[in-house]
């Protein structure tokens with residue numbers, strides 16, 4: 519792709535980047551001449567914008583000349599997931615909704631790459647797109663934010679701080695199921711919108727507490743709003759939570775090369791395991807499913823969870839092995855969870 523009035527230097531800059539990328543890895547694709555700016559697609563929420571800018575910073579640290587040239591153009595894209603704040607994601611069609619318009623822009627060549635929260639990115643990407651890069655994971659844990667911040671919290675029994683019958687504002691069936699499993703008395707109402715909107719609603723009394731990912735709050739500089747951080751054994755995170763991923767066209771060898779040079783291998787391994795698990799169980803977010811992997815002393819440990827929405831059924835299993843076998847482990851663990859889950863649970867949760 520070349521435009522008449524695009525800067526001539528531009529293609530040279532990218533060639534340098536790609537050459538560096540090639541040196542660091544072992545791929546041998548010769549970079550084609552192309553023009554800048556590189557157009558990066560992102561959602562327009564404050565969190566998405568912070569993540570996108572952090573990513574561009576990471577990229578320009580790898581290749582400073584890109585920054586000097588003003589090599590990026592940000593394209594903010596509004597998605598169905600941003601517009602429809604009334605219904606639960608599960609009801610309006612799941613994860614794909616945060617990315618459909620962005621995928622279309624990428625496939626049509628209106629943007630060159632796109633930055634996503636991996637948690638919101640469906641496991642089956644449209645043909646022609648690939649996940650080219652996974653960035654270092656921010657904290658994967660979930661948190662509780664209370665309306666009444668004066669109550670005592672015992673970290674070992676984090677749910678005890680909620681009063682009998684408390685109303686939890688929460689749009690995630692995964693979080694709801696895990697809380698109900700421990701505290702069947704809790705009530706749930708829908709609380710959607712971006713982080714700031716949810717916090718405003720909480721303060722206004724729409725509910726007694728809400729749950730949010732620590733990663734997002736930290737990136738937004740709002741970590742001090744957190745009352746309780748939940749350990750993964752108290753609230754298993756969602757697949758990909760805390761990881762930012764970058765999609766590109768499969769055919770764009772040059773950008774894929776560049777992006778793979780800056781990816782975090784550990785984030786790649788854990789997200790591969792978590793996403794393989796999710797893909798095998800159910801790609802939508804209609805099902806309460808959790809998946810969380812970490813690498814300890816070179817061994818990848820993956821925990822998976824399936825539950826019923828009301829929390830009466832909740833099953834967790836673990837698998838461990840070499841990080842190179844992340845995908846196989848995800849699939850295997852999913853098969854095990856499925857085998858041990860009463861069929862009516864899946865029948866229930868896959869009904870439209």
Ligand SMILES: NCc1[nH]cc(CCC(=O)O)c1CC(=O)O
Nearest residue numbers: 635637730731733734759760761
């Ligand atoms: N579904 C919205 C969403 N997508 C990613 C994050 C948080 C950041 C992350 O997980 O990387 C959030 C908000 C939340 O769940 O609190």
